[in-house]
Amino acid sequence: MGMFNSLYLFSFFHRLSLNPTxxxxxxxxxxxxxxxxxxxxxxxxxxxxxxxxxxxxxxxxxxxxxxxxxxxxxxxxxxxxxxxxxxxxxxxxxxxxxxxxxxxxxxxxxxxxxxxxxxxxxxxxxxxxxxxxxxxxVSLNKRLVPNVHILKGVLFDDKDNRDLIVVLRRCKWIVSKDPESVLMHNIAFLESCGVTGYQQRMLLKRQPSLFVAKESRLNDLVSRVLEMGFSLNSGMLVYALYSVSCISVKTLGEKVKLFRDFGFSEEDIILMLRRAPTLLRVSEEKLKFGIDFLLNVMKCKKTLIVGRPFCLMLSMEDRVVPRYRVLQVVKLKGLMKKDPSFTTMLELNEEAFIERFISRFRDDTEQLLIAYKGHILDV
Incomplete structure (x- = not known):
């Protein structure tokens, strides 16, 4: 992975250049x-x-x-x-x-x-x-009607056109382009990359501008995610494509530098991005706080973050820090024979977390709740 030096990684990305007529x-x-x-x-x-x-x-x-x-x-x-x-x-x-x-x-x-x-x-x-x-x-019969028909085909089971309306609002020119040479052409290209079915629907709802982007831009974006280590027909390619389309080279550079400043290697950075492409869209401030907390407060090893980069995408204020406080109380009072995995604690939804780590310990529920929320909750 040494070949992925920062300059090489940065070359995968440049500023968005889509300029609709x-x-x-x-x-x-x-x-x-x-x-x-x-x-x-x-x-x-x-x-x-x-x-x-x-x-x-x-x-x-x-x-x-x-x-x-x-x-x-x-x-x-x-x-x-x-x-x-x-x-x-x-x-x-x-x-x-x-x-x-x-x-x-x-x-x-x-x-x-x-x-x-x-x-x-x-x-x-x-x-x-x-x-x-x-x-x-633009023409009703030559542009609006056929483009909407194509979009509804991608969205498939879209009751009451709710998703369609979201798409129209997010990309005002998506129904104004030539349906055959633009919309259908881009859909065919995405399908050739393995972006079909649910993945295509997800991408259309989140980043509809890609469906009317210039062919050169789509080619460039796909080339970049392939060079990052993703492969065609990979289930993660669509998430990488979406994330890469949302950021500029400057933003990427700042985030990669942040990881390097915390001691992550080039191989670590590539692995994290491959496992969680949407990490690219997390704010630099949130990444900095999250990495600092996990490494310097929790004393986690870098390998945990590389293996579970999703931890950096969770809310630090509402999820990571409060659950860490609960873990400290559980350890301090010896409430469990074996200390629980913190990543497991993070993965649980609110109801399951409270049931498993708070309400089951009846004599200590109040103290655990105070640690978790800062005040007593009705469980």
Whole structure:
């Protein structure tokens, strides 16, 4: 494992480079200054736009004409009728000014009814559109419908479209791309890497942007996790792929340095990341506190952390430290013939832990509870 020196490890990672096309935010100026001023004034009066916001929208509205203000009034009333707040309408217009000049019956209504059919209604629909108004500028039949159909296929048994709505909110452009050359292509690529079924559903819900990422970015991410020691069709590859997609090279460098500063070898670091890829997403502050506590307070060996890196992902305040205090009382009073494994204590859920290490010792329950929670609990 000596080959995995820090520079080599750092080369696996670089800053995210996904820059989605913003179809509705091109900078245009209204052709006629009078029309631009009229539109700005209208937005300030009708929706309480600030002057700078109104000017920004009017400067990106080449569709504005002397006759278009009436259409804009009708569009705003239509959104209000659907239950959008003024703030949501404002945000929608800022994201995609051209909706002000769109035909309600031919363009807006069919798409909004489509999203309503998925379960987005009233304020929820307003919240979604206020951040993703660009979806109203793409083809319903060529983009929205087929992309949603593909996503529902991946999500499989998604009752009431709950997971689908989560995906739509997390990645506003996921239904705006070409379904065949982007979404289907990326799904096929992930399947070729062994990311299928449940793993694919999990990845879609947690990091939907990967499903519309550029092919070069996906290739790069997979190459990095393979170089870290993961293999195709490995059950852990998807977690590594997700974790790697969430961090920058700077963040990774800081975390690897932290481990090295505590005396972990390059081999130790690789083993920990392979066993728990999501360790990469734990904050540096939490990692530092956890490692320091386990090594210097509990006097654990580094091999325990390398073998059980999940310990560093648990809540130190609510789980690790309180259970350590209980272990100290158990040892001090000799309540068990053999000292329990601390990692076993950490793995138990709350109910099982209290039953096994607190409530069973009736004469010492109060002291154990105070050690665990700092006050008496009703068990």
């Amino acid at each position: 913003k179809a509705c935010t091109r900078c245009f100026s209204a052709k006629n200054p009078d029309i631009r001023d009229s539109l700005s004034g209208f937005l300030m009066r009708s929706l309480n736009f600030s002057r700078s916001q109104a000017l920004a929208v009017s400067n990106r509205s080449p569709w504005a004409t002397s006759n278009s203000l009436e259409n804009s009034r009708v569009v705003i009333k239509y959104f209000q009728k659907l239950g959008f707040s003024d703030a949501q309408i404002r945000s929608s217009i800022i994201v995609c000014p051209q909706i002000l000049f769109a035909d309600i019956e031919k363009t807006l209504k069919p798409k909004l009814e489509f999203f309503q059919g998925l379960g987005l209604m009233g304020a929820d629909l307003g919240k979604y559109i206020s951040k993703s108004a660009s979806v109203l500028s």
